[in-house]
């Protein structure tokens with residue numbers, strides 16, 4: 388049985404221990420005692436070293452804790468060694484974990500929203516609470532309250548209590564025997580096996596990033612301590628870089644972005660109008676410079692070597708307005724075909740194109756007036772051109 392040193396001292400970073408067992412592949416080491424926290428209760432495992440060996444994972448195997456090493460080790464049973472916990476990572480998780488206790492207590496006591504589940508990630512952590520929705524105002528209010536509890540610097544203590552006698556727990560425990568109870572003075576008593584800081588002040592800033600509806604609950608994304616500071620720094624950099632683009636003060640960015648967006652919408656509307664005008668002029672010139680076939684119909688073919696056929700849609704549409712005609716647009720890069728037919732010429736563009744394309748292994752279709760499609764290769768495109776160049780009313 389491994390003596391879990393972190394149960395009684397979460398601040399222990401280095402310790403000496405004796406090797407009790409090593410797995411056959413020499414990758415798992417078992418000690419008589421350890422300060423390494425194994426993945427459990429939602430809190431990720433520690434990293435660090437055992438002597439010269441690097442730990443990549445720590446597993447809770449109930450009675451024992453397995454230290455999983457990066458390389459097969461030369462450690463032997465009975466050997467004494469020093470373990471070193473990677474403290475930055477551990478303390479970061481202690482801040483997130485203790486912050487979660489505080490947030491769970493605050494959401495339940497102030498708003499009546501108990502915690503449903505918790506997740507601690509490498510980037511952010513989340514808390515699912517039994518609330519159907521949390522408004523932006525409430526989130527800001529809750530963040531303010533949480534930070535006030537941090538500043539109040541409540542003491543956090545760990546005690547081992549008989550499960551049958553432990554009272555006032557936030558969530559009843561279904562365990563029997565000894566219960567590890569983590570208490571935040573005046574705020575919370577929870578059964579927990581994780582690692583926590585000594586006072587709420589050590590949690591540091593708490594940032595509630597977002598509230599998102601997930602099924603019937605609300606997921607609160609939060610950051611504590613150094614993570615909150617790093618993210619605030621990251622956000623501030625993003626914002627100041629954006630402000631530099633506008634050559635403006637940070638505070639003016641939302642208004643300028645809104646103005647820019649409105650301007651883009653306006654310009655896009657204007658651009659579409661100009662494209663249509665240009666297409667009408669282009670169509671009129673093409674119409675006047677061609678003569679109809681003997682059946683009175685004009686057959687246009689625009690063969691592009693560069694550019695999507697879709698870009699010629701305004702021109703094709705404009706031509707079909709001018710009189711009896713069919714318009715074929717093809718492109719070799721990217722390979723594509725577009726086919727349009729004027730009203731009352733007796734040709735269904737969609738059906739015609741679909742039939743021709745399916746014969747050459749292509750795909751496409753559309754309405755009676757306008758259709759688009761794709762072909763597998765240049766040879767198929769040539770075949771499509773041959774057939775559609777002579778297409779006649781059926």
Ligand SMILES: [Zn+2]
Nearest residue numbers: 484569579581
């Ligand atoms: Zn805990």
